[in-house]
Amino acid sequence: MPGRKKVRSEEAGLQNAAPHYHGHRERLRARFRDAGTDALTDYELLELLLFRALPRRDVKPLAKQLIAKFGSFAEVIAAPGARLAEVKGLGGAAVTELKIVQAAASRFVKGAVQKRPVLSSWTSVLDYCRTAMAFAEKEHLRVLFLDKRNQLIADEVQQTGTVDHTPVYPREVVKRALELSATAVIIVHNHPSGDPTPSHADIQMTQSIVDIARPLGISVHDHIIVGRDGHASFKGLQLI
Numbered sequence: 070m071p072g073r074k075k076v077r078s079e080e081a082g083l084q085n086a087a088p089h090y091h092g093h094r095e096r097l098r099a100r101f102r103d104a105g106t107d108a109l110t111d112y113e114l115l116e117l118l119l120f121r122a123l124p125r126r127d128v129k130p131l132a133k134q135l136i137a138k139f140g141s142f143a144e145v146i147a148a149p150g151a152r153l154a155e156v157k158g159l160g161g162a163a164v165t166e167l168k169i170v171q172a173a174a175s176r177f178v179k180g181a182v183q184k185r186p187v188l189s190s191w192t193s194v195l196d197y198c199r200t201a202m203a204f205a206e207k208e209h210l211r212v213l214f215l216d217k218r219n220q221l222i223a224d225e226v227q228q229t230g231t232v233d234h235t236p237v238y239p240r241e242v243v244k245r246a247l248e249l250s251a252t253a254v255i256i257v258h259n260h261p262s263g264d265p266t267p268s269h270a271d272i273q274m275t276q277s278i279v280d281i282a283r284p285l286g287i288s289v290h291d292h293i294i295v296g297r298d299g300h301a302s303f304k305g306l307q308l309i
Contacts, residue, residue: 093129094120111142118170122163131158144297146171147204175200179224194255195293195300202259203295210237210258214251215290222249239277246287254282256292263297272308279309 097116100108109117115132123131135156139145145153146167153164178197194213202209210228213221225245228237246254256275260266267275275292282289292303303309 093127111145112136114142115145118166119163122160122166126158131156135159140297144204146174149206152206195295198257198293199295199300202257203297203300205259206261208259208261210256212242212245213255213257214246214249215253215255216250217252219253219290222251237274239274239281242278243281243285243287246282247285252286253288253290254278255290258292258294260294260296265294265296265299265301267292267294267301267303267306267308272303275303275309 094116097109097113101117106114112129112132112135115135116128119128119132135145135153136142138156139148148167150164150168153159153167154161175197178193178200198211202211207229209226211224211226214223214225216222227242227245242254242256256278258271271292271294275289279289289309290304292309294301
């Protein structure tokens with residue numbers, strides 16, 4: 070039957086085409102096993118992820134296209150699902166695979182922060198903040214609420230704004246700290262522009278929270294701004 074012949078022809082084509090990239094996949098996996106991630110470029114690491122979701126395609130061109138569009142491996146996996154879905158050839162399974170990796174990375178670094186005194190694991194805190202927020206396309210304000218031992222009680226996103234502004238209500242931040250019996254907070258927000266330099270509005274907002282929190286026995290340990298180009302610490306800049 071014509072239809073059956075067509076299916077068999079397509080299957081034969083796939084079988085014949087497979088060796089074209091099968092060897093490349095095995096070599097890339099072997100390099101990853103033997104030398105680790107430092108031996109791979111961003112697009113090659115993306116290839117390893119895409120192999121699972123797209124087992125019958127040469128994914129190198131797609132991986133390169135994603136890096137060209139978003140900028141880096143981190144920016145690809147952090148990109149919103151809707152924007153990833155706009156890339157031709159990247160189906161739902163592949164988008165899900167990328168978002169699983171993002172979630173796993175966030176869960177991993179968050180685990181290094183939980184159940185440990187935050188101030189003694191500051192590098193882990195910064196890693197977590199950057200992983201969670203540095204590549205977001207809109208501004209988010211999150212607050213880390215700490216107990217008297219400086220251990221994490223809660224990590225909450227308080228507000229979500231636009232590409233360059235987040236509405237912040239200092240009294241709501243302090244009210245939430247009181248509800249959680251927190252004795253200290255760390256404020257974190259991102260700059261989608263990539264530049265973490267504090268703005269005048271950032272400085273004013275932080276001082277307002279400090280002024281409201283201090284009489285209630287709540288310390289503001291720091292305000293961290295994260296972006297693609299790094300991070301800024303208000304404490305390090307002596308702004309609080």
